[in-house]
Amino acid sequence: MANQNNNIIEQSSKNNNLPKVFLHGPPQFSILLQPNPSQNFHILNPSSLPPLHEFISLNPDHASSISAIVCTTLYPVNADVIRLLPSLRLICAASAGTNHIDLSECRRRGIKVTSAGNLFSEEVADMAVALLIDVSRKISTANRFLRRQLQIASWDFPLGSKLTGKKIGIVGMGRIGLEVAKRLEAFNCMISYNSRNKKPLLSYPFYSTVIELATSTNVLILCCELNDQTRHIVNKEVMLALGKGGIIVNVGRGALIDEKELLRCLIEGEIEGAGLDVFENEPYVPKEFFSLDKVVLSPHAAVLTSDSFMSICQLVEQNLEAFFSNKPLITPVI
Amino acid sequence: MANQNNNIIEQSSKNNNLPKVFLHGPPQFSILLQPNPSQNFHILNPSSLPPLHEFISLNPDHASSISAIVCTTLYPVNADVIRLLPSLRLICAASAGTNHIDLSECRRRGIKVTSAGNLFSEEVADMAVALLIDVSRKISTANRFLRRQLQIASWDFPLGSKLTGKKIGIVGMGRIGLEVAKRLEAFNCMISYNSRNKKPLLSYPFYSTVIELATSTNVLILCCELNDQTRHIVNKEVMLALGKGGIIVNVGRGALIDEKELLRCLIEGEIEGAGLDVFENEPYVPKEFFSLDKVVLSPHAAVLTSDSFMSICQLVEQNLEAFFSNKPLITPVI
Structure with a gap:
C-alpha cells in the first residue's frame, strides 16, 4: 500500500499543475467510474486506493491539493469530510440524490455540487x-x-x-x-x-x-x-x-x-x-x-447496470471538464 | 373415499336429468375453478375427488353419464381419456392453449372444445x-x-x-x-x-x-x-x-x-x-x-392470479350454460 501511494504521488507530481480529483467511494467504484485522462484535471486514484480519510492521513500534504471529488451514495460527504479538504471546490455525485452530501456546508464554503441529474x-x-x-x-x-x-x-x-x-x-x-x-x-x-x-x-x-x-x-x-x-x-x-x-x-x-x-x-x-x-x-x-x-x-441497485456506469462516467467527466474550463456545469445542484 | 363417492352418486341422482360435468384436474383446481350451481348442468365433483381414471373405475356406470369436462393443462385429454367417456360432447379448457387436448380425436367424435380465449x-x-x-x-x-x-x-x-x-x-x-x-x-x-x-x-x-x-x-x-x-x-x-x-x-x-x-x-x-x-x-x-x-x-404461473381464476371460472360457466342451452359457445376452439 505504501508503494502504491508513492506511485500516486509520483504520478501526480508529473501533473503538478493540474487540479486534483479524488474518487471517493468503494474499491470497485474507481474502476467503474474512472473518467478518461484529461488535460484539465488529474485523477489522483484511478485504480483502487485507500479511502479518503486514510489517504489524507498517509499523505497529509495532499489534503490541500484536492480540488474535486467524485462520490457515490455509499460514502457520505459530511462536514467532517469537507473539512479534510480545504481546497475542495467541486463535488460530483454519481447519483441522482444528494442527501448524502452536506449541501449547507457546501453552500457556506462555496463548493459547487453536481448530480447525475435525470441520467438514471x-x-x-x-x-x-x-x-x-x-x-x-x-x-x-x-x-x-x-x-x-x-x-x-x-x-x-x-x-x-x-x-x-x-x-x-x-x-x-x-x-x-x-x-x-x-x-x-x-x-x-x-x-x-x-x-x-x-x-x-x-x-x-x-x-x-x-x-x-x-x-x-x-x-x-x-x-x-x-x-x-x-x-x-x-x-x-x-x-x-x-x-x-x-x-x-x-x-x-x-x-x-x-x-x-x-x-x-x-x-x-x-x-x-x-x-x-x-x-x-x-x-x-x-x-x-x-x-x-x-x-x-434489492441492494440499492436501481441504477446498477453496465449501461448506466458508462453514462455516469461520461457525465462526471463532462462536469469536471466544464468546471475546470470555467464553463457552465452540465448537471448543477448548487 | 368410498363414502365420498357414494355421496356424489346420491347427489347426482338428485340431478339425474341434468347433463353431468366432471372437473378434470388436480385437487386444488376443483375448488378454484368450481362453476356456480346451474339449472342446466350438474357438476359431479365440486369438491376434491379422485382423478377421472380412478373415478370411472370405481363408478363404471358413470362413464356414460359425463357430457362435459373442464380441464387444465396439467391433466392431458388424450384419446385414452376421451375413450373413457362415450357421452362426452364438450371439453372446456381453462387455458388459452389446447395442445394438451387431442383435437383430432375431438373432431372425429364431434366433441366441441372451448378455451380461455384471450382472457389471460x-x-x-x-x-x-x-x-x-x-x-x-x-x-x-x-x-x-x-x-x-x-x-x-x-x-x-x-x-x-x-x-x-x-x-x-x-x-x-x-x-x-x-x-x-x-x-x-x-x-x-x-x-x-x-x-x-x-x-x-x-x-x-x-x-x-x-x-x-x-x-x-x-x-x-x-x-x-x-x-x-x-x-x-x-x-x-x-x-x-x-x-x-x-x-x-x-x-x-x-x-x-x-x-x-x-x-x-x-x-x-x-x-x-x-x-x-x-x-x-x-x-x-x-x-x-x-x-x-x-x-x-417460474412454475407455469403466467395465468396464476386470484383475479384470473375468478375470470376463467365465469367463462367456463358461460360456455357450459351456452352449450347446454343450445346457444353459441363464447370461446369455441372447434
Missing part, C-alpha cells in the same frame, strides 16, 4: 416496475420456491394478483415518477400522484397529501427525494390507509418509510407486500425482512 | 415483461443474494443491463404478443416480430423467419402456440443468431425451445440469460437450470 430516470423507473410486478405476481418467490423444490414445477403458496388495472399512487412526480407512470399506463394501471405541487400539464389525479393518495390507491411507489419534509412520509397512518391489499415500492431513499412500522404492517398483514431497493440504515437491512416472502429486496 | 392475455404479457426485466436487471438474483448475505445490502455479481432501448423480437403476434409489445414500447424498447403472417395493421418490422428475427434483436419473447410447425422453433441456430448478449423469455410452451440446447447455450455463455415460465416436460424442470443465476424460473 429510466433505470430507476424500470426497477420500480420490476419490483411491483415481482411483488404482485410473486416472481422471486416462485423462482426461489421452484429452485428449492428441485425439478417439480408446481405452485404451493398464496396466489398473486393481477397488475393490470391496479390503482397506482406515485409519490414524487419528477422525471422518475413520470417514467414510472408512462410504463404502468401501458399495463392499463390507473395512475394518480402526490407531489410538492400539482403539475398543470398532467391529467392524472393529484392528491395534496400522501394519506389521501394511499386511501385512493392499491400501490404506493416512492420516487421522491429525501429531505426534512419527506422523511417518514410513509408512516403507520399511511400504510393503514393503503390497506390489506396494498403494495409499497421504494426506489427513492430508505428513510422515506418508517421502516419499523413497515415491518410491523407486513408481519401483521396490514399491507400485502413491499418491493424495496433502499433501506433506512444502508447497507444494513433489518433481518426480519429475510423471512418474509411478501417482500422483494 | 394481460396476465401472460405481464409475466413476459416481468421475466424479461428480472433477467435483464437480475432482480431475483439480487433478492436471493441479499437474503443469503443477511443484513448487508451490497452487489457482488456481474452487472445487469438496461431494459430501455433493447431490441425485442416477439415470436407469435397474437393478442399476448400485442400486449407484450404495448408494454415494452412504454420502456422505449424497439419491437419487431415473427408470426405466421405479416399483420397489415402493425408498423413493427416483420421477419418471416425466427432466425432473421433473432439476428436483428437482443431479446426473443415466445408467445406463440405449440404445434408441429412451432416445436423447437428456437433451436441452436436461432440461439447462436441471437448471440452472447441475448435473452430468451418463454411464456408459450416449453417445447417451443430445444431445452437441451438452451441449457448448453446458457452454460457456455452463448446467450446471456433466460426467463422461463414453461418447460419441455412439465412438471419436471431439468436440474441443471437450478445452478444458473442467469435464469429466472
Whole structure:
C-alpha cells in the first residue's frame, strides 16, 4: 500500500499543475467510474486506493491539493469530510440524490455540487416496475420456491394478483415518477400522484397529501427525494390507509418509510407486500425482512447496470471538464 | 373415499336429468375453478375427488353419464381419456392453449372444445415483461443474494443491463404478443416480430423467419402456440443468431425451445440469460437450470392470479350454460 501511494504521488507530481480529483467511494467504484485522462484535471486514484480519510492521513500534504471529488451514495460527504479538504471546490455525485452530501456546508464554503441529474430516470423507473410486478405476481418467490423444490414445477403458496388495472399512487412526480407512470399506463394501471405541487400539464389525479393518495390507491411507489419534509412520509397512518391489499415500492431513499412500522404492517398483514431497493440504515437491512416472502429486496441497485456506469462516467467527466474550463456545469445542484 | 363417492352418486341422482360435468384436474383446481350451481348442468365433483381414471373405475356406470369436462393443462385429454367417456360432447379448457387436448380425436367424435380465449392475455404479457426485466436487471438474483448475505445490502455479481432501448423480437403476434409489445414500447424498447403472417395493421418490422428475427434483436419473447410447425422453433441456430448478449423469455410452451440446447447455450455463455415460465416436460424442470443465476424460473404461473381464476371460472360457466342451452359457445376452439 505504501508503494502504491508513492506511485500516486509520483504520478501526480508529473501533473503538478493540474487540479486534483479524488474518487471517493468503494474499491470497485474507481474502476467503474474512472473518467478518461484529461488535460484539465488529474485523477489522483484511478485504480483502487485507500479511502479518503486514510489517504489524507498517509499523505497529509495532499489534503490541500484536492480540488474535486467524485462520490457515490455509499460514502457520505459530511462536514467532517469537507473539512479534510480545504481546497475542495467541486463535488460530483454519481447519483441522482444528494442527501448524502452536506449541501449547507457546501453552500457556506462555496463548493459547487453536481448530480447525475435525470441520467438514471429510466433505470430507476424500470426497477420500480420490476419490483411491483415481482411483488404482485410473486416472481422471486416462485423462482426461489421452484429452485428449492428441485425439478417439480408446481405452485404451493398464496396466489398473486393481477397488475393490470391496479390503482397506482406515485409519490414524487419528477422525471422518475413520470417514467414510472408512462410504463404502468401501458399495463392499463390507473395512475394518480402526490407531489410538492400539482403539475398543470398532467391529467392524472393529484392528491395534496400522501394519506389521501394511499386511501385512493392499491400501490404506493416512492420516487421522491429525501429531505426534512419527506422523511417518514410513509408512516403507520399511511400504510393503514393503503390497506390489506396494498403494495409499497421504494426506489427513492430508505428513510422515506418508517421502516419499523413497515415491518410491523407486513408481519401483521396490514399491507400485502413491499418491493424495496433502499433501506433506512444502508447497507444494513433489518433481518426480519429475510423471512418474509411478501417482500422483494434489492441492494440499492436501481441504477446498477453496465449501461448506466458508462453514462455516469461520461457525465462526471463532462462536469469536471466544464468546471475546470470555467464553463457552465452540465448537471448543477448548487 | 368410498363414502365420498357414494355421496356424489346420491347427489347426482338428485340431478339425474341434468347433463353431468366432471372437473378434470388436480385437487386444488376443483375448488378454484368450481362453476356456480346451474339449472342446466350438474357438476359431479365440486369438491376434491379422485382423478377421472380412478373415478370411472370405481363408478363404471358413470362413464356414460359425463357430457362435459373442464380441464387444465396439467391433466392431458388424450384419446385414452376421451375413450373413457362415450357421452362426452364438450371439453372446456381453462387455458388459452389446447395442445394438451387431442383435437383430432375431438373432431372425429364431434366433441366441441372451448378455451380461455384471450382472457389471460394481460396476465401472460405481464409475466413476459416481468421475466424479461428480472433477467435483464437480475432482480431475483439480487433478492436471493441479499437474503443469503443477511443484513448487508451490497452487489457482488456481474452487472445487469438496461431494459430501455433493447431490441425485442416477439415470436407469435397474437393478442399476448400485442400486449407484450404495448408494454415494452412504454420502456422505449424497439419491437419487431415473427408470426405466421405479416399483420397489415402493425408498423413493427416483420421477419418471416425466427432466425432473421433473432439476428436483428437482443431479446426473443415466445408467445406463440405449440404445434408441429412451432416445436423447437428456437433451436441452436436461432440461439447462436441471437448471440452472447441475448435473452430468451418463454411464456408459450416449453417445447417451443430445444431445452437441451438452451441449457448448453446458457452454460457456455452463448446467450446471456433466460426467463422461463414453461418447460419441455412439465412438471419436471431439468436440474441443471437450478445452478444458473442467469435464469429466472417460474412454475407455469403466467395465468396464476386470484383475479384470473375468478375470470376463467365465469367463462367456463358461460360456455357450459351456452352449450347446454343450445346457444353459441363464447370461446369455441372447434
